[in-house]
Amino acid sequence: MKIECRSQQLFAWIVQQSSSKVLQFTAMGNDASTRRYFRFELADATLVSERHMIAVDAPPETEKNQRFVLVSKLLKQHGILVPDIHASDFDLGFLWIDDLGELQLSEQLKDSPLNKPYALALQTLKKIQAIDTQQLENFESFDRTFIDRELGIFQQWFIGKHCNSQASIVEQQIWQDFVVVCAQNATQQPQVAMHRDYHSRNLMLSENQIGVIDFQDMVIGPICYDLVSLLRDCYIAWPEKRVATWLHDYAKEDPRLVDVKAEILQRWFDISGLQRHLKALGIFARQHYQHQNSSYLKDIPRTWDYVLQVSGKYPELSDLHTLLTKYEANRVF
Known part of the structure; x- marks a missing residue:
C-alpha cells in the first residue's frame, strides 16, 4: 500500500x-x-x-x-x-x-548543563538493567548468531554498497574472527535487559524525567552495550576523559560491575561499542540507498572515528584495523 x-x-x-x-x-x-x-x-x-x-x-x-x-x-x-x-x-x-514532547535529550544538551540530563539518562538505564531477565523469557539473546547478523548489515550496506567493495576470502575470515571476539566479549559480561538503541534521540526530557522510546527491539545482552550506546553516541561525541568518568562512576554504583577490573570493564565497553558502531554505519548506509533517507550520512564521520579509535587500540584487532584503514584510505564518506 x-x-x-x-x-x-x-x-x-x-x-x-x-x-x-x-x-x-x-x-x-x-x-x-x-x-x-x-x-x-x-x-x-x-x-x-x-x-x-x-x-x-x-x-x-x-x-x-x-x-x-x-x-x-x-x-x-x-x-x-x-x-x-x-x-x-x-x-x-x-x-x-x-506524546512525550519534542525535546529529545540530544536537543536539550545544546542549552542545558551537561551533568543533569546525563545523570537522569544513566539513572533510567539502571532501572532498565534492574529488570529480572527471567521476565524476558521469550526474548532473544545477544549471542554469536545475533552479532553475525548485525555485522552483516555493515558488510552488505556500508562496505558493499557505500564503499563499493567486496570482501576477499581473507577479509571474510577477518570478519568471522571479529564476530568471535564480539561474542566472547558479550558473554563475559553480566546479562541484562538491553534496550539496544539507548541514545540521545530515543530519550525524551519530559518534566524533569527521561522518557524512553523505540524499545521494541529489547533483548537479553551485555551490560555495557546500552551504556556505550549512550556515552559514545552516534549523534554527539564527548571527550574521552568525560566518557571514562561516566563509565567509572556508573560501575561504582552497580554491584555487578564494582569488582570488575578497570581494564576488563574498559575492554567490555570498547568492544561492545565497536560492534554497535559498525552496525550503525551499515544502517546509515541502508537508510540512504534503500529508503532514500540521506539524513544519517552526516553522522557517518563521527561514528567512523569511534570505529578507528577502538580497533586501533587492541592488538588482537590489528587485522580488523588494517582492513578498516583500507576503506579509510579510499574514503567516500
Missing part, C-alpha cells in the same frame, strides 16, 4: 478510536525504520498531556508492534516513563500512543 494511502487509513482509524474530534494530524520526523509518526490533538481534552497524541504507522511485516506493547508494559512496571498506548491494531500496524 502506498504511503499516502496508509496515512489516510491511519487518520481514519484514529478518528474511529477517538470520542473527541481529531485536530491537526501532522507528519513528524521519522527514524531509522519503516515507522512513520503523526502528531494530532484531541479537541475536548483540557490537560496538555491529554490533548497531544501520536499516531504510529508501523507496517506489521517489518515492525515488532506486539513486542512494543509488551515491553512498554514491562518498563512501566519498573517505574520507567514510556508512552501510554491508548489503542493498537496489530493487523493494520497502527498505534495510538502518548
Whole structure:
C-alpha cells in the first residue's frame, strides 16, 4: 500500500478510536525504520498531556508492534516513563500512543548543563538493567548468531554498497574472527535487559524525567552495550576523559560491575561499542540507498572515528584495523 494511502487509513482509524474530534494530524520526523509518526490533538481534552497524541504507522511485516506493547508494559512496571498506548491494531500496524514532547535529550544538551540530563539518562538505564531477565523469557539473546547478523548489515550496506567493495576470502575470515571476539566479549559480561538503541534521540526530557522510546527491539545482552550506546553516541561525541568518568562512576554504583577490573570493564565497553558502531554505519548506509533517507550520512564521520579509535587500540584487532584503514584510505564518506 502506498504511503499516502496508509496515512489516510491511519487518520481514519484514529478518528474511529477517538470520542473527541481529531485536530491537526501532522507528519513528524521519522527514524531509522519503516515507522512513520503523526502528531494530532484531541479537541475536548483540557490537560496538555491529554490533548497531544501520536499516531504510529508501523507496517506489521517489518515492525515488532506486539513486542512494543509488551515491553512498554514491562518498563512501566519498573517505574520507567514510556508512552501510554491508548489503542493498537496489530493487523493494520497502527498505534495510538502518548506524546512525550519534542525535546529529545540530544536537543536539550545544546542549552542545558551537561551533568543533569546525563545523570537522569544513566539513572533510567539502571532501572532498565534492574529488570529480572527471567521476565524476558521469550526474548532473544545477544549471542554469536545475533552479532553475525548485525555485522552483516555493515558488510552488505556500508562496505558493499557505500564503499563499493567486496570482501576477499581473507577479509571474510577477518570478519568471522571479529564476530568471535564480539561474542566472547558479550558473554563475559553480566546479562541484562538491553534496550539496544539507548541514545540521545530515543530519550525524551519530559518534566524533569527521561522518557524512553523505540524499545521494541529489547533483548537479553551485555551490560555495557546500552551504556556505550549512550556515552559514545552516534549523534554527539564527548571527550574521552568525560566518557571514562561516566563509565567509572556508573560501575561504582552497580554491584555487578564494582569488582570488575578497570581494564576488563574498559575492554567490555570498547568492544561492545565497536560492534554497535559498525552496525550503525551499515544502517546509515541502508537508510540512504534503500529508503532514500540521506539524513544519517552526516553522522557517518563521527561514528567512523569511534570505529578507528577502538580497533586501533587492541592488538588482537590489528587485522580488523588494517582492513578498516583500507576503506579509510579510499574514503567516500
